[in-house]
Amino acid sequence: MDRILYCIAFQHDWRWTATAVVVGLFGMCTATHLIARAVGPQGRINRGRAALGVLLSGLAVFSAHFIAMQGYQVDGVRYDIGLTLASVAMVFVSIAAATMVGLTREGPVFRGLAAALCLSGVAAMHFLGVAGMQLPGQIIWDLPLAGLGVGGGAAIAILGTVFLPGRGRHGVIAAAAAAAAGVFILHFVSMAAMTIEPAPVSNGGWTVSSHVMSLVLALVSLGILATAGVAAWTGWRTRIGALAHIREAVDAMPDGMAFFDADDRLVLWNSRYAEVNPELSSNLQPGMTFREIIQIGLSEGLYADAKGREEAWVAERMATRAALASTMEQHIAGDRWLRVSDRRTAAGGIVTVCTDITELKHHARALAEARDAAEAANSAKSQFLANMSHEIRTPLNGVIGVAQALINTDLNPMQKEMLGLIQSSGQTLQVLLSDILDLARVESGRLELAEEPFDLGRAVREAARLYEASARDKGLQFFVEIDPAVDRWIAGDVVRLKQILTNLVSNAVKFTSEGFVCLTVAPGPDLEGRPTLRFSIEDTGIGFDADTRSRLFSRFEQADGAITRKFGGSGLGLAISRQLAEMMGGDLDCESEPGGGSAFMLTIPLRPAAAPSAPVHADASAAIIDRPVRVLMADDHPVNRKVVEMILAQAEVDLTSVEDGAQALEAMRAGDYDVILMDMQMPVMDGLTATREIRLHEAAMGQPRTPVVMLTANALAEHIAAAEAAGADRHLAKPFEAAELLELVLTLPGAAAASIAA
Structure with a gap:
C-alpha cells in the first residue's frame, strides 16, 4: 500500500493526476448516460446513440490513461505511434463488445460480463501503452502487484455494475463512477508495480514526444467536452420539444x-x-x-x-x-x-x-321531469282505467244480471234467442274489459302473480270445459290429453294459467270451422337444468303466414281486418298471454301455415308442490237454516239494487236495501242479519269504512261476526286486498253470475254458524 501511495503522491504530478480523474470521470458519466439512453421503448436500440457512447467511453479511458502517464515524472519520454494506436484500438474493441452485451442481454450476470470485457480491454491498453513508451532505462515489473492492480480494478468495476441500480439518473452516475474507479485503480496500482532501472535506450521507429502527446490529449479532451455538450444540447432540445408537445396536448384537452x-x-x-x-x-x-x-x-x-x-x-x-x-x-x-x-x-x-357538466345536468333534469310527467300520466291512466272499470261494470252488471234473472221466466223461443244475444254480448264486453285492465296492470308493473299449490290436471280440464260445448256445437272434435307424469299438484298462479289456456282454446275454437281442437299437456325440455311444462293447443283452423306470426303477439293485432270483422275480438288476448307467460318465467310461441291449422306452445317452469291437507268441514246439518236468509244490501245505484233483488227473489231471502254505508251501519245496529252485501264506492260513507265500523261494533257488543260480501265494480287486486283488510269475507266483482251470488247468500250464513258452533 505504501508503494502505491508513494507512486501516486511522488511519482506523479498531482495536476496531471487530477486532470486525468476529472476527464475520465466526466467522459465515463457522459458515455454511460448515452449508452443507457440507447435502449428505447419496446427494447429497441438506438445504434447511433450507442456508437457515440462507445466512442466517448473509449476516448475518456484513452485520455485518462495517457494524461496520467504525462504526469509520470520521467524525463525524455517518447511514445511509439504503432503501439499507442494499438492500445487505443484495443480499448475501443473491448468497450464496443461490452456495450453490445450490456444492451442486448438483461440481468446482473451479463452486466458483470460486460464490465469484465471492458476492464480486460483497458488492462490491455494500459500495458500496450506502457510498452510503447521509450523511457531512459529498463522497466522491471512486480508481477504480483501488477496482477493486484488488474484484478482489483476489474473487481471494482464488475461489483459496481452488478449491484448498482439500472438506467436511472443516479444508477447511471454510480455505474460510471464504479467503472472510472476500476480504471484508476488498474492504472495507478500497475504503475506502482513498475520500476525503471538505468540502461542504454535505443531510439527507433515512429515516435512522438510528450509535448505532441499533450497536444493530442488536449484535442481529445476538447472533443469529449464538445461531444458531451452536443449530447446535452440534443437532450435538452428533445426534452423541450417533448414538453412543448405535452403542453399542446394539455391545451387541446376538452377538460x-x-x-x-x-x-x-x-x-x-x-x-x-x-x-x-x-x-x-x-x-x-x-x-x-x-x-x-x-x-x-x-x-x-x-x-x-x-x-x-x-x-x-x-x-x-x-x-x-x-x-x-x-x-x-x-x-x-x-x-x-x-x-x-x-x-x-x-x-x-x-x-x-x-x-x-352543465348541459348534462340540464338534460338529466329534463329527463327527470319527463319521467315524473310520464309517471303522473301513467298514474292518471291507471286511475282513469279503474274509474272506467267501475263505471262500465255497473251498467254491465245490470245488463247481465237482468238477463240472468229473465232467463228463469216463461219466454217464447224468439225471446229466448234475443236473451241469448244479450248474454253473449255482455260476456264479450266483460272479457274485453278484463283484457284492457290486465294490459294496464302489466304495463304499470302492478300485476302480481300468486304462488300457491293447485291441481294442474283439474285446472286444465276446467279451462277446456268452458269451450267444449262450443266446439261440439260447431261439429269439431275436442281432445284434452294430459301426460300422467304432470297430472299432479304444482305451485303457481292457477287463475293466470287458466286465463292463458282459455284464451288459446277460445281462439282455436273460434278460428276452426271443421276438424279438431286438441289441448295437450306434457313435460317440456329442461331450461337451465330445471324441468318445464309444455302446453300445446293445436287446431285445423284457417292458420296464418310468417308475416302475421311476427306481429301476432303485438297489441290490437290480428291476421287482417277481415278476420276482425268476421270473428270479432280486440287483439289483446295473445299479447297479454305472452306477457303473463314471461312473468311466469316461460314463453309462448306458435307455428302455422295458411289453411293448415295452428299450434300454440306455452312453456312454463314446473315447480312440484304437495297437495294441501283436506280442510275439516263442519257438519252439513249445521249449515241448514230453516228460515229465510236475512240479507242487508248497501248500494247507491238503483239498477244494481234491482238486479240483486231480482236474483235473490228466486230463493227464500228476506232482503233489506239501503243506499250508502251510513244507512247500512244503522240498519246493522238496529237489526239482525245473516249476510251483508256491501258496495265499495258510495256517498256519505263508503263500503270499506262501513265494514270497519261494523267490525268495531261487533267487537264492542260481543256479537258474532256477520259475513260481509263486497259486491262491487272495483275488481283490481288492490281493491280485493283493501276489502280483506277492512274485514270483508268475500269479494264478488260486478258483473257477477246469478248462481254465484245465490250460492254465497245461501251458504255463508250456515258456514258462519257452523264455525261458531265448532
Missing part, C-alpha cells in the same frame, strides 16, 4: 386541467381551465395556493353550496382534496355545474381536472 405542486401551489394550467372558471381566470397566477383560489370564488359568490357556511365548506373541500383521489360535482353560480377530479402524483403534487 380544464391545472397542476399544483406538493405545497398545493399552482404551477400550470391549460386554457380550458380558465374557460370553465371564467370568474377566476383573471386572478390565476403561478404560485398561488388552491385555498387562495377557492377563497376568490367564495368572495365572488360562485359556490352555491357554500352560502351561509363558508368556513365549513372550505374545510370540507380541503379534506376531500387531501385524499389520493376524489371526484365531486360542484354547483356554480348561474346554474352551472362542474365535475372536479383531484388526483395526487407520486411526488405529492395534485392534478385537478374540471369538466363542465
